[in-house]
Amino acid sequence: MLKTIFGQIDFTLPRRKCSHCRRTFSIIPQPLKLLKLSPNSNVTPELRKVAILCGTSWPFRQAAEVLRNLASVELSPAHIQWLCSKQAVAAKAQFKEKHDSAYWPALIETMETLVEPLVEEAKRETSEKTSHSKEQAWSAKPVYIGIDGTFINAQPGKRFFEAKVGIVFTDQRIRVSKGRNLLLNKQYVGSCQSVSEFGKRLFCCATEMGVKKETELIVLVDGARWISQLAKTQYPQARLILDW
Structure with missing residues (x-):
């Protein structure tokens, strides 16, 4: 069973048994490999994106109802919540990698700006002139x-x-x-x-x-x-x- 944005597709895969370990397994056809499904998942990437969009727009129970009415596909509220949580973890890691390198240098520059008025305390008589020049520099x-x-x-x-x-x-x-x-x-x-x-x-x-x-x-x-x-x-x- 494969869940897509066009609905649910039912099919069977031939199962094989290893003569050595006696375990059964299925050989995934090449068309399914091209879909790049997540491990142990039967949800296509396109449906996953739509489910995450619905889950971030409405409560999970309502998001499941929207998917049922629009795409004729059944995804439980818990499944939609799991997809959103998984995407949130990836987005958080991406955000941290993108911004951490820029945050600390910019914060140091700001803290230097915060300390500057203390250094210039002795030059209070020129504050108006300095303030005027800063306004022009803005x-x-x-x-x-x-x-x-x-x-x-x-x-x-x-x-x-x-x-x-x-x-x-x-x-x-x-x-x-x-x-x-x-x-x-x-x-x-x-x-x-x-x-x-x-x-x-x-x-x-x-x-x-x-x-x-x-x-x-x-x-x-x-x-x-x-x-x-x-x-x-x-x-x-x-x-x-x-x-x-």
Whole structure:
């Protein structure tokens, strides 16, 4: 039995028995080898992608119902959850490999920026002039970062954990309709892990968006203490705006 995006295909494979070890086995035909199925799996790569997309868009039980109605294929909610978890492990490893090399050098540069005001404390009389020169050195297009979080009820443990989200964007936009604009240059980041792990992902996202030491950066916060502390630590030169 093979499960595809076109439905379920039933077929039989001839079984053989080894005369030496007495174990039975099946010889996989060449067409099945071309499908590049995962070990011990009868789900095609295309169906796996669709199942993961459904599993990340709806609850697993509803995702199974959508696949049943659209593709006439049966995948249990637990199977869809397993596929999503397996993909999440691969995505996490890819993310770590991609961003770890860029995170620490950029963070060191930011911490040097954080220390600079302490070194220049004795030159307070020239602060206005320095501030004016820095404003001229800022990029013409400011970058905005929005940070927020919400508590989610985790079942069946009946406890709450905070999902943290961030958006990094510029002011490039188009008008969709009256009172509605579409941001053209933006990236999202999210995590249900610790603040430090979320801050790491946000920092790498901002770096990819071109945020540097001289960038004019505006951080939108809602007053939560962890958000303000994160913004002041990672972006000491940023301007914080309270956004309810």
